[in-house]
């Protein structure tokens with residue numbers, strides 16, 4: 001693994017020419033995705049600034065241009081008309097002000113009136129590397145690039161630690177106010193959320209208080225990327241608790257969870273109606289963001305980073321890493337969250353085959369289970385060994401996903417085998433395979449499981465027990481490796 005000095009990681013990009021050669025080198029990699037958003041060069045992590053504005057979906061990702069390393073972060077901009085075909089738009093936000101000199105960190109967007117507004121964390125560090133996180137804003141300009149305000153909206157609170165970041169902007173119709181939710185850490189190192197309110201987007205912000213979530217006063221050491229939305233009369237609070245191990249998550253200390261309940265803006269209390277659940281049971285899933293301005297009371301649209309902080313992936317050797325998930329539609333029925341890929345993904349289908357023995361590099365699988373224990377192996381070697389194995393135990397109503405059989409193994413110290421308990425017996429699995437990821441949707445979205453995966457040339461076999469029937473669609477490419485900076 002390459003060792004980076006601080007200067008290398010925090011180098012400012014002065015001209016696109018500095019990364020042109022890197023771009024042509026990595027775009028030739030056999031692990032580049034065909035239909036998932038991925039970094040133009042270097043590293044992509046959290047989705048940012050996700051909103052529908054004038055008929056176009058805008059999405060940004062945390063981007064470090066230089067390689068697979070968490071260094072100086074930019075917002076890189078992509079756009080889409082259907083959440084499936086994505087276009088590279090170039091740099092959205094660059095760390096070019098004193099208040100964001102060491103990174104334009106995560107944040108969100110909202111459209112109001114005729115404009116699209118962005119809220120992000122300006123990660124300032126002084127010469128002694130002491131950090132001050134500012135909450136900053138920008139507005140989409142005529143040239144399609146966000147224009148920053150000259151000054152941050154507000155600085156950090158001294159009665160919390162330096163971890164105060166990732167503003168999520170929401171409008172509350174009852175109060176006729178905007179609220180910003182900020183991921184934070186108390187001085188005694190507990191994860192929490194700080195709430196700010198204002199009647200205007202670009203001024204008048206005042207601190208409302210700390211979010212209260214009964215039962216979650218001691219739940220991880222920092223809550224990154226909080227997100228909240230009302231779906232079918234319930235509120236969903238999504239966040240990424242850190243610095244803690246959670247049951248069934250191996251050695252990982254980074255997670256993405258959700259609570260369903262009610263948000264009360266008078267008392268700043270989120271009252272959960274059920275225990276927290278993992279937003280996805282997979283290995284690589286973090287920092288989920290819900291799109292703003294979907295304007296449908298029964299649906300949210302979500303994109304997440306396929307990856308985890310502090311983890312390492314085989315494409316680091318090629319100087320790039322990371323990918324976004326497919327856009328997912330979230331619904332809540334009878335208190336149960338359902339996640340499914342947006343319908344438009346079906347446009348990518350290009351030729352269908354029943355029970356093939358070999359998997360195309362980019363494909364969708366529909367697996368129907370007639371009952372009982374079942375085994376499905378993706379990416380088996382030619383001799384039938386190895387692969388990415390999914391085992392269903394009918395008595396325990398549990399799927400176990402095991403990636404130890406792959407030639408390229410990674411994050412072995414964190415987890416390689418994980419369980420996914422199901423709510424109802426296994427009937428249907430939809431699996432989306434791209435060149436370096438797999439996303440599983442179980443029983444019409446009751447559970448999901450997302451993983452990076454790096455199959456080599458001899459790993460394309462598909463093997464399963466007789467109680468499974470598999471339909472495979474080859475999928476067309478919908479992202480391009482255009483060099484736009």
Ligand code: FRU
Pocket residue numbers: 045046062073105106107121165166224225287309
């Ligand atoms: C989550 C996170 C955010 C931060 C960003 C920096 O992965 O640590 O809290 O804003 O990444 O890239």
